[in-house]
Amino acid sequence: MNIDNVEQYLRDNNHHHVLFNYRTVKKYYLRTELVRLDIRFLKSCRTKDIIPKFLQFKTANRNLGSSATYKECQRRLLKAEIDHKYQHFNKLKKMHQSSIISLQQCCPGDLFERLQKIIIDVCSPLIKSKEQTVEDKLYRHTLLTESQHKFNRKVVRNLSTRILSDDEIGCLANGLDYGLVPKRFDEMSAVGNIEQFFHRVTDIFQHHKKLMADLKDKDPVISNDIRVLSTKEMTLASHLRSLTDTFQH
Template sequence: MYKSSLDHLRELSSADFFEHLFQIMISECSYLIDKKRRTLNKKLLSLSPVNNSTGYYNAKVVTNLSSRVLSNEELICLANGLDYSLPPKSINSMNVASNVETFFHRITDVYQHQKKFMNEHKDYEAINESDIRVLNTKELTLANDLSSLTKSFLQRANRCQIQKNKFDFEQQNYRKLVQKLKQDTSIIITRPDKGRGVVLMDKQDYVNKIHAILNDPSKFSSLS
């Protein structure tokens, strides 16, 4: 139906007009198409079987010396290592804005002028309005363009990140597991003395071992 209507419209229109009209149609319908695609992907993910490949983990990575009994999911999560991190749920807008401002300062002489101005102000403790730097037309245009691009990027990036977090069930599960482990104040999660890995200990045992090491006169001596 859609294809036949499109072919009929192509026959009745000039090539340039049809191409222009087709681009408008694509532009207007892209949001609806993306929304429909996300809905279908969500349905497919909910119907797909659980991937059993995530059930494998290297047992040598995690050493559990605590009294807490770890579930298989917690072991898989910890086996990623202490350097493993999940992507943020949202973009840090302050960092993005700061980086864009730094970029703007580097490609113009605004920073150098500001530095010189602040040094003079520090020396003479006075501000002369004639010394205040005013952006020229090109710099104002560039600043406005960068501001618009930054706002557009942040809106799209946050929307995509929220959408990704909504559908990435593995990340959601990892966040819950990490939060659950974090809330258990009776254990300590640390690194082994040698090599890479993850070690779980009861907090009291960990504190006792630290005190034993600090009180060992062969390793430490009191300065007072």
């Protein structure tokens, strides 16, 4: 009997009652461990002062969303969620213990210990997957929290009637040399600016003037219609192309 054929083994040996209790123990063991990981995630968020995404709700305006009252409300909801998870965990734990007793009573010989080991082996990949998911979520939330630079709102004095967003105030608080990244990338404008910059740092504009002068002749023999770039110009063009591509991602 192993992980792959445990249920078939119990069924073939007329251990139907054992099979039922085996499935029950496995179900409650897995649920208990998964809820334990949920509690660990929530408690880690509370320790690091991280607000999970499911506790981020809309408010009437941006000022409320950035207020201390809003943050305190989120912390209270987080505490309530942790308490609820603990209650659920304790119920599952009792059910798990009860199912273990039932399985032990109906198992002959050393079958109980073998089934216990198989249950752990069967559930282990699922628990590890959940554990990795929790670690990834904590890592992403930590990065997001660290990236939110705290600034002094009093540094910026808004003399206009326009209401500034938190991002705009944070940008202005750092000085006039900073700007916000646009939500929509204007690809045509960026390409045009890059081409104009390339024209300025090379002699392409002078080459273009010679070409236009040749075209004004009656029977022009256009010797300037082919432009051979130097190695440095080709390297510059390649770097500008790569730089332009990064703007789109």
